[in-house]
Amino acid sequence: MSRRLVGSVGIGAGLVLLSAGCADEAPQDTWQPAGENAQRIHDLQWPVFLTAGVVGVLVTAVLIFVVIRFRDRGQPIPEQTHGKPALEVTLTAIPAVIMAVIAGFTIPAVMALAETDDTECVVNLTGQQWWWEYDYPVGEDGTICGYAPTSAEASPIITSGQLVIPTGTKVLVRGTSRDVIHSFWIPRLNGKRDIVPGRVHYLRLEAEEAGIYAGQCTEFCGLSHSNMRMEAVALEPADFQRWLDNELEPYVAPDDGTEAADGEALFIQQCARCHQVNGLVDDKNNDDPADDALVVSAPDEFVWSGAAPNLTNLMTRNTFAGATWDLLTEECRDDVWNATPAEFGEKYLEGVTEECLNEVDLREWLRDAPAKKPMYADPEELEATDGKFRGMPYLALSEDQIDLLLAYLIDRK
Amino acid sequence: MFTTGSKLLIGSTVIATLAAVLYGVTQKGTLGTIGLVSASVALAFLTTINMYVRDANVSATDIDAHAAAPAARRPPAASLWPLAAGLGATMVALGVVTFPAITILGLIVLLAATAEWLVQAWSERASSDQAYNTAVRERIAQPLELPILGAIGVAVIIYSVSRVMLGLPSKSGAVVAFVVVAALVLVVGTLTSVRRKLSTATLAGLCSISVLAIVASGAAYGLNGERETHHHETTAAIAEDGDCGADETEADEDTSQTVSAKANVAATITLTADERLAYDVPGFDGGTATLTLPRSTANNVLFRNESDEHRRLSIDTAGAAEVPDKRVICTALVKEGGVQILTVQFAKPGFAAANGYEFTVPGVDGAVLPVVVP
Numbered sequence: 001m002s003r004r005l006v007g008s009v010g011i012g013a014g015l016v017l018l019s020a021g022c023a024d025e026a027p028q029d030t031w032q033p034a035g036e037n038a039q040r041i042h043d044l045q046w047p048v049f050l051t052a053g054v055v056g057v058l059v060t061a062v063l064i065f066v067v068i069r070f071r072d073r074g075q076p077i078p079e080q081t082h083g084k085p086a087l088e089v090t091l092t093a094i095p096a097v098i099m100a101v102i103a104g105f106t107i108p109a110v111m112a113l114a115e116t117d118d119t120e121c122v123v124n125l126t127g128q129q130w131w132w133e134y135d136y137p138v139g140e141d142g143t144i145c146g147y148a149p150t151s152a153e154a155s156p157i158i159t160s161g162q163l164v165i166p167t168g169t170k171v172l173v174r175g176t177s178r179d180v181i182h183s184f185w186i187p188r189l190n191g192k193r194d195i196v197p198g199r200v201h202y203l204r205l206e207a208e209e210a211g212i213y214a215g216q217c218t219e220f221c222g223l224s225h226s227n228m229r230m231e232a233v234a235l236e237p238a239d240f241q242r243w244l245d246n247e248l249e250p251y252v253a254p255d256d257g258t259e260a261a262d263g264e265a266l267f268i269q270q271c272a273r274c275h276q277v278n279g280l281v282d283d284k285n286n287d288d289p290a291d292d293a294l295v296v297s298a299p300d301e302f303v304w305s306g307a308a309p310n311l312t313n314l315m316t317r318n319t320f321a322g323a324t325w326d327l328l329t330e331e332c333r334d335d336v337w338n339a340t341p342a343e344f345g346e347k348y349l350e351g352v353t354e355e356c357l358n359e360v361d362l363r364e365w366l367r368d369a370p371a372k373k374p375m376y377a378d379p380e381e382l383e384a385t386d387g388k389f390r391g392m393p394y395l396a397l398s399e400d401q402i403d404l405l406l407a408y409l410i411d412r413k
Numbered sequence: 414m415f416t417t418g419s420k421l422l423i424g425s426t427v428i429a430t431l432a433a434v435l436y437g438v439t440q441k442g443t444l445g446t447i448g449l450v451s452a453s454v455a456l457a458f459l460t461t462i463n464m465y466v467r468d469a470n471v472s473a474t475d476i477d478a479h480a481a482a483p484a485a486r487r488p489p490a491a492s493l494w495p496l497a498a499g500l501g502a503t504m505v506a507l508g509v510v511t512f513p514a515i516t517i518l519g520l521i522v523l524l525a526a527t528a529e530w531l532v533q534a535w536s537e538r539a540s541s542d543q544a545y546n547t548a549v550r551e552r553i554a555q556p557l558e559l560p561i562l563g564a565i566g567v568a569v570i571i572y573s574v575s576r577v578m579l580g581l582p583s584k585s586g587a588v589v590a591f592v593v594v595a596a597l598v599l600v601v602g603t604l605t606s607v608r609r610k611l612s613t614a615t616l617a618g619l620c621s622i623s624v625l626a627i628v629a630s631g632a633a634y635g636l637n638g639e640r641e642t643h644h645h646e647t648t649a650a651i652a653e654d655g656d657c658g659a660d661e662t663e664a665d666e667d668t669s670q671t672v673s674a675k676a677n678v679a680a681t682i683t684l685t686a687d688e689r690l691a692y693d694v695p696g697f698d699g700g701t702a703t704l705t706l707p708r709s710t711a712n713n714v715l716f717r718n719e720s721d722e723h724r725r726l727s728i729d730t731a732g733a734a735e736v737p738d739k740r741v742i743c744t745a746l747v748k749e750g751g752v753q754i755l756t757v758q759f760a761k762p763g764f765a766a767a768n769g770y771e772f773t774v775p776g777v778d779g780a781v782l783p784v785v786v787p
Contacts, residue, residue: 116696126707135787137697137705156705156787172696176679178710198711198756199677202696276762296765299709306709306760 027214030187035206037190044109121145125175127182127195128305129390130228131322133160152248160309161323164233166240173203178305186215186232207234210344223374229323239345251279263408274299274308304388315352315413325361332356351413366402418468422460429453494530573631580634657727657743659776670751679712684720690782705785712757718747732766759786
């Protein structure tokens, strides 16, 4: 192979690699900040990368020049000298000055990112293998993130998969973990934050425009680490108010005699052992409502982390199974993701309709969850976890049972 | 006459043949039998060749030279290592039917004795010069023997000293006894350095007597047993006994009143001077209507006491209505201005608990702080 060909292939491969960084539709792009905190990091990384790039190119160029110009041609070894104080001081001073200038910009940025004084909304975040739980506490003034419920009384909202926040609001995420170390990262909104069991970590988020911002766990946390994703959904204030009111709406049971009602009974029997649906009651075929029993999940008895996603209003979210799969079909998903900020709230709050439900993935999940997402779910290999599962086990549901569950779940919004 | 190599090969052939017969009769598998028969055939072949070439040793045909060779000489002294190896093997067998520890000890003895036996047997026939043979043995064996024996000796002394310290009637008695021993070591050391004419034998005797005294004392105290150690109660134990009350318990004696984990806690709960429970959630500057803590995870809560009395923070993590179902945990008594940490974990959401969850301060009726666990 000629030198020219090798050179051309090398340059071509380099350009291909370089152009991979130019994708403007990449959802997890730190170069497309969408909030104050990410912008602050972006403003810092540009000059740092530029300076480092110039220094890197200069050093490499000088190195290549020296290697070629002074390569061994059998000439005598030149006179060896030792010590050039002026040169040494200069070569020490230049990097020191560069580092000092960078530190001058970096330190205030780090301090600003750690501030919590101006928090307007707090969301508690809990990581576990392999999904994130969000709960919204009620503030002293009876509001959630500064929004008072329109009709219902304020009570903590608990959800998973998608973190819903109001736009233009300084949100403080208080994170902890139920099992191992995870890391929360939504690149367009802020940097990473490790989430360590037994500790509480803070991360500021703020989105300027309505939309969905994708992220994923960035601390290796076990078998399905790569499937532990998260999405932040930013809604305009009015839309956030609608979302909040909807979340606080009381549970509505399916009409008797419907497929959804049968699905509810099946859910109580098969799913409610781990998954909570707020307000769900088991009427046990009694006529007297006084005999109804509130269905309370006990995931701590079956799941190693002690928790499974709360499925109240599942169909208001666009994702399931740790935000790994969409609840929307590709077309409907694109419609929501590509909506303009003005249209986004309306489209998102519509939730998952029957026409838009991604039945394929949801059915596969219900059919055999561990086959779809690697999890420690083999009952014969759970000695180390005291017989408890990490993730959802295989439930041996028939196709008819899956139909019933879908009929029930589609109305959970 | 059979040469040394031939004896080895004949023995190996016989063993392989016997093994093949034994395996073939007792086991169903043919593969093992074929393997063993093949081995015996191969060994028989090698034996034949070896016998024919007389170990490829020209001098082997010289009977007189063979008789005069170092290998043919009688060893200079009887060896004790076979006895030790036999003892080790017996211990291995004994341990199998009694205690595994004896088997492990027997294995160590067996391996050590076999190694020593091999080195000794080899070195005694290394040359016709006994002095050289002794030097060779020391050069091979001592780099291993000295560190191992040294480590064993040090371990025996440390273990003996520890038995004496644990066997003395009180902790202060142990301190006094070893201050005296240390003083004696210092005095003997000083005298030794001053009186330079002290012979090596005298010094070795002194050291030997001291070591013997330590080992004998250790054995005596070890057999006598350790002194009784008082186990201090913990807050977990008093909680289990249902003693998370206002009264002081043994678990409250000399407890720490400071906590190093000041950051990354879920909440700080303060008993104010007017005996109310206030709380602060870090990062939540606006305050919350109720304290919200996540379920199924460890929540570290700091308890700060600003009242005039010694108080503890308590919570029933089961939120149960009946006493038998309660799982109450608490801090130790916290003095005025003191802080302690309590790690709380809730298995169920608050709405599923009969009585909900609430922090309380035993002895202070108004100090109640509900906790929301979604």
